[in-house]
Amino acid sequence: MARWTLTWIIMLFQGFGECLKCFQCDNFMNPACGVNFKSYQYPPEDCPGSQYKCGLQRQHPKGDYIGIIRACYPLGSLGLEDESDSCQEVQHELHNTTFLFCLCSEDYCNIASRTSPSSVILHVIVIAISFGVVTLGR
Template sequence: MNDILRKICIFCAALVVASGLQCYVCDSAGSEFCGANVNTERIKPVECDDENVKCGTQIQDPAEDGWVGVMRVCYPLGSLPRMNETNGCHQWSNNNFTARFCFCETDGCNSKI
């Protein structure tokens, strides 16, 4: 009986290790439920396809009408040149585009700004 129990424990541990990071993936332009805070009743985190990712949130500067663009993604590390990809929020600029990017690496951690 102990052998069966041991095999079940190993199988369950393998499932936990094999499952990828889960992040919220949405943007405020396409969904009213993806603003400063995600409406977690309407939007659920998705499993990221790649292992070399962090959950990311991009916050654009307010537009003239006050609208603030928010995008949440499974961010592939190394995607943006000169980006500080450590956990936390960092300002990033490229040509005429400036945004704040926030990174984290636990399931669903990008639900808030």
């Protein structure tokens, strides 16, 4: 009975009161943030509030260089028509360049150019532990 109570409490409050956690870096300053992203070099950071999404901006290749930026973005600040969890091509007229811009709203989801269902994995692990399928330290 106690195991079930603990399981439901964890599932109910998972992520409660926390800000979204995103990777924040660019490969102009550090190549490890680029195409072959080395996430272990960048601890995820909390976005400053609840009206943010994680974003990944990937510039189309210019020679051998592909510009990549990972960051928290405040909703409404980008001038995008669609701020749903998706990717879209964006034209930056000032710099005469086009890039792929992806937004997502799960912790750590801007690790790659697509969204990641990290909370689903956590819930599966919690349920497996509660049913005794997985044991910790026994």
